[in-house]
Amino acid sequence: xxxxxxxxxxxxxxxxxxxxxxxxxxxxxxxxxxxxxxxxxxxxxxxxxxxxxxxxxxxxxxxxxxxxxxxxxxxxxxxxxxxxxxxxxxxxxxxxxxxxxxxxxxxxxxxxxxxxxxxxxxxxxxxxxxxxxxxxxxxxxxxxxxxxxxxxxxxxxxxxxxxxxxxxxxxxxxxxxxxxxxxxxxxxxxxxxxxxxxxxxxxxxxxxxxxxxxxxxxxxxxxxxxxxxxxxxxxxxxxxxxxxxxxxxxxxxxxxxxxxxxxxxxxxxxxxxxxxxxxxxxxxxxxxxxxxxxxxxxxxxxxxxxxxx
Amino acid sequence: xxxxxxxxxxxxxxxxxxxxxxxxxxxxxxxxxxxxxxxxxxxxxxxxxxxxxxxxxxxxxxxxxxxxxxxxxxxxxxxxxxxxxxxxxxxxxxxxxxxxxxxxxxxxxxxxxxxxxxxxxxxxxxxxxxxxxxxxxxxxxxxxxxxxxxxxxxxxxxxxxxxxxxxxxxxxxxxxxxxxxxxxxxxxxxxxxxxxxxxxxxxxxxxxxxxxxxxxxxxxxxxxxxxxxxxxxxxxxxxxxxxxxxxxxxxxxxxxxxxxxxxxxxxxxxxxxxxxxxxxxxxxxxxxxxxxxxxxxxxxxxxxxxxxx
Numbered sequence: 001x002x003x004x005x006x007x008x009x010x011x012x013x014x015x016x017x018x019x020x021x022x023x024x025x026x027x028x029x030x031x032x033x034x035x036x037x038x039x040x041x042x043x044x045x046x047x048x049x050x051x052x053x054x055x056x057x058x059x060x061x062x063x064x065x066x067x068x069x070x071x072x073x074x075x076x077x078x079x080x081x082x083x084x085x086x087x088x089x090x091x092x093x094x095x096x097x098x099x100x101x102x103x104x105x106x107x108x109x110x111x112x113x114x115x116x117x118x119x120x121x122x123x124x125x126x127x128x129x130x131x132x133x134x135x136x137x138x139x140x141x142x143x144x145x146x147x148x149x150x151x152x153x154x155x156x157x158x159x160x161x162x163x164x165x166x167x168x169x170x171x172x173x174x175x176x177x178x179x180x181x182x183x184x185x186x187x188x189x190x191x192x193x194x195x196x197x198x199x200x201x202x203x204x205x206x207x208x209x210x211x212x213x214x215x216x217x218x219x220x221x222x223x224x225x226x227x228x229x230x231x232x233x234x235x236x237x238x239x240x241x242x243x244x245x246x247x248x249x250x251x252x253x254x255x256x257x258x259x260x261x262x263x264x265x266x267x268x269x270x271x272x273x274x275x276x277x278x279x280x281x282x283x284x285x286x287x288x289x290x291x292x293x294x295x296x297x298x299x300x301x302x303x304x305x306x307x308x309x
Numbered sequence: 310x311x312x313x314x315x316x317x318x319x320x321x322x323x324x325x326x327x328x329x330x331x332x333x334x335x336x337x338x339x340x341x342x343x344x345x346x347x348x349x350x351x352x353x354x355x356x357x358x359x360x361x362x363x364x365x366x367x368x369x370x371x372x373x374x375x376x377x378x379x380x381x382x383x384x385x386x387x388x389x390x391x392x393x394x395x396x397x398x399x400x401x402x403x404x405x406x407x408x409x410x411x412x413x414x415x416x417x418x419x420x421x422x423x424x425x426x427x428x429x430x431x432x433x434x435x436x437x438x439x440x441x442x443x444x445x446x447x448x449x450x451x452x453x454x455x456x457x458x459x460x461x462x463x464x465x466x467x468x469x470x471x472x473x474x475x476x477x478x479x480x481x482x483x484x485x486x487x488x489x490x491x492x493x494x495x496x497x498x499x500x501x502x503x504x505x506x507x508x509x510x511x512x513x514x515x516x517x518x519x520x521x522x523x524x525x526x527x528x529x530x531x532x533x534x535x536x537x538x539x540x541x542x543x544x545x546x547x548x549x550x551x552x553x554x555x556x557x558x559x560x561x562x563x564x565x566x567x568x569x570x571x572x573x574x575x576x577x578x579x580x581x582x583x584x585x586x587x588x589x590x591x592x593x594x595x596x597x598x599x600x601x602x603x604x605x606x607x608x609x610x611x612x613x614x615x616x617x618x
Contacts, residue, residue, distance in 0.1 A: 013385045014348065016355045038381040039323065039348050046325045064384050064413040072347040072377045076322045100412040103405075104373040 002027055002149060002199050002298040004222065006290050007043035009273075011205070011228055011243075011265035012065055019043040019292050020065050021205055021265040023224060024054075025147055030127040032056045034145060034203050040069040041076050047293045051080040055127050059090030060205055061142035062097050070098065071105040078108045085111040087126060089133065091141040092118040117143055120212070134216050136207035139242045144204035146216040151300055152176070153193035160191040199298045202258070205265040208239070209248045217256035221298050224290070225249040227263035230276030234267075246276050250283035262290040311336055311458060311508050311607040313531065315599050316352035318582075320514070320537055320552075320574035321374050328352040328601050329374050330514055330574040332533060333363075334456055339436040341365045343454060343512050349378040350385050356602045360389040364436050368399030369514055370451035371406050379407065380414040387417045394420040396435060398442065400450040401427040426452055429521075443525050445516035448551045453513035455525040460609055461485070462502035469500040508607045511567070514574040517548070518557045526565035530607050533599070534558040536572035539585030543576075555585045559592035571599040 003026040008019025020037030024044070031053035033040075044051065054077060060066055077086070088094060095114045115124065117133050124131040132146040155174045169179050169186055179186040202217040205226040217223045227246035229238050238245050246263055253261035261284055266273050273289040280287040288294075312335040317328025329346030333353065340362035342349075353360065363386060369375055386395070397403060404423045424433065426442050433440045441455040464483045478488050478495055488495040511526040514535040526532040536555035538547050547554045555572055562570035570593055575582050582598045589596040597603075 013381065013388065014351050016351055038378060039351065042323050042325055042348065062413060064380050068377075068381045068413055069347060071373050072322065075373050079322065097412055100409040103409040104371060104377055 001300070002201065004201060004296045004298060005047050005049060006224065006262060006264060006292070006294045007040055007047060008037070008292050009264045009266055009290050009294075010065075010268070011226065012268055014039040014065075015268055017292070018266070020069070021226070023201075023203055024049055025129075025201060026053055027128050027149060029053065030055050032058060032127065032129060032131075032147065034058045035060055035066040035205075036069045036073050037065045038068040038072075041073045043292065044073075047295070051077045052082055054086065055084070056087045056089065056129075056131075058131070058133070058143075058145050059088070059094065060144065060203075061091060061138060061140050062093065063140065063206070066205075067097065067101070071101045074102070074108055074112075075105045078105075078110065082110050085113050087113045087115060089115040089124065089126075089131075090117065091143060092116045132216055134212045136204060136213060137210050137242060138206045138208075142207060144202065144207065144213055144216060146200060146202040146220065149199045151196045151198040152188065153195050155191060156193045157191075159193075163190055165190060197301045199300065201298070202256075206243055208242050209244060209252050214252050214255045217252065217258050220256065220258045222260050222262065222296065223253050223256060223258035224262045224264060225252065226265035227273065227276075227280070227289075228265055228267050228270075230270055230273060230279075246273070246280050247283060250280045250287055253284040253287065258284075258286065260286045260288065262288050262294065264290050310609070311510065313510060313605045313607060314356050314358060315533065315571060315573060315601070315603045316349055316356060317346070317601050318573045318575055318599050318603075319374075319577070320535065321577055323348040323374075324577055326601070327575070329378070330535070332510075332512055333358055334438075334510060335362055336437050336458060338362065339364050341367060341436065341438060341440075341456065343367045344369055344375040344514075345378045345382050346374045347377040347381075350382045352601065353382075356604070360386045361391055363395065364393070365396045365398065365438075365440075367440070367442070367452075367454050368397070368403065369453070369512075370400060370447060370449050371402065372449065372515070375514075376406065376410070380410045383411070383417055383421075384414045387414075387419065391419050394422050396422045396424060398424040398433065398435075398440075399426065400452060401425045441525055443521045445513060445522060446519050446551060447515045447517075451515060453511065453516065453522055453525060455509060455511040455529065458508045460505045460507040461497065462504050464500060465502045466500075468502075472499055474499060506610045508609065510607070511565075515552055517551050518553060518561050523561050523564045526561065526567050529565065529567045531569050531571065531605065532562050532565060532567035533571045533573060534561065535574035536582065536585075536589070536598075537574055537576050537579075539579055539582060539588075555582070555589050556592060559589045559596055562593040562595065567595065569595045569597065571597050571603065573599050 005024045007022040010018040022040045023034040120135045130148040173191045200220045202220040227249045228243040314333045316331040319327040331349045332343040429444045439457040482500045509529045511529040536558045537552040
């Protein structure tokens, strides 16, 4: 079960009643935040989420609207008595950028650990997630992220019995342990059925459409993508500023065969994104014009999905 | 006429419905902002004020809650097409701190000019204001600011006639010009009555009570002061963290004989500052528990004051 909250839906600058785009994803009490613009810490409070659950922060890129809230967020996490380390992931230069911003947040009661990306694609295993970072196409180095939760097969007692695996090992093997005993090696696949479909959320701001985004969003349960402009006349602006129109985001969702698309990172000039929803759904029916604080619980395929907001 | 807007009333961190403490003061289309924490740019929009009117930004000190919103604010001022220079004033180190924060706002369409303070008191003449910066007592170097608008005497035609000042010079002298003609020097005081009472706003966060604050707030039309804690049991915390209680702020307002006191910079733990208003007014009757976006127009003594919010 994956708890998802899109904390804000704005691009460029925070506005009254529209926070900057940022995503929180929680799995088993561990949390991943993507981006942290000015005001994200307030959006976290408004959404009723806890600073304690932020174990990893992924940055798409270093434009102000995606990272300016970091020093304040770190201070508030410190004030909330966090002591466990926090892992920061982002493009090359991350430690230098964060170091500069920390001139106003020099003392924190927790360690920061940095993972800098400099390859076109990279897979990270963090807090139970398989995180794929992939380069997109913006006017500075920028990454999209796909967060996957893999799911092992069901426990199969019949198979375990057939192979004569001692009962006392069943539980440990089911939890993924490899056991050596009596000169034999026992592995989890010996007691498990075939792997089941996991969960996948793919996130991309800011970028022109790219094949890498489609590849990574492929069959995602949820694809969250910028739809900076709705008006078709803004297409030229989108090309020039290396952003995307709503139509382009929808075309990518369709090509990726995602289950659902949440549009976000709206231009301040687009005051009513829902004006473009009908057009968007004509391209990709599963499109949602996301709003601040939009939540969703993704459950594994043999559970039921629940929309909360 | 001085337009005053207290953009936020929070201390430490921005909260839902409570922006960080920051003040905007406008005189004849020129504006001075004091402090710029995370979200101040949103508070400016909510208050219906313009980014164009920010000509000077005064910083009390470099704790995150007083300066973390600067990079985003500067970017938004740039997006609003400001091209005139902006003057930044603050404790020594200002240029280094702002330079570090500008790692995410490196390109601006306007110049920044820096005035660093390293003396206990300093008077600056900027945009029609006489600004007195004075050191206060916090756990880092911190300044309070008193903003005065001086007011010349009334034009006195009788005096001008008595002294035989040519009619064509009257208007220029009234506007403050010094004129040399026919081997004589004509000065404004020759056509003006005695100086009239000006307007004064004094601002102080974060500090323990000090005599310097009382001296600078003396007879101020408006004294804006932190009242971090209301509960008398928090006095020890206030001493330790070098902040002030509401009672202490009121005692200073009384000693300074200010016309009105606005309390601000409330601790996040103090959810309802108005619980302490009665106590506060028993110490200083002119106390107001300020709220976000509180506005006031201060008019010269022969005009009428109007409370807007």
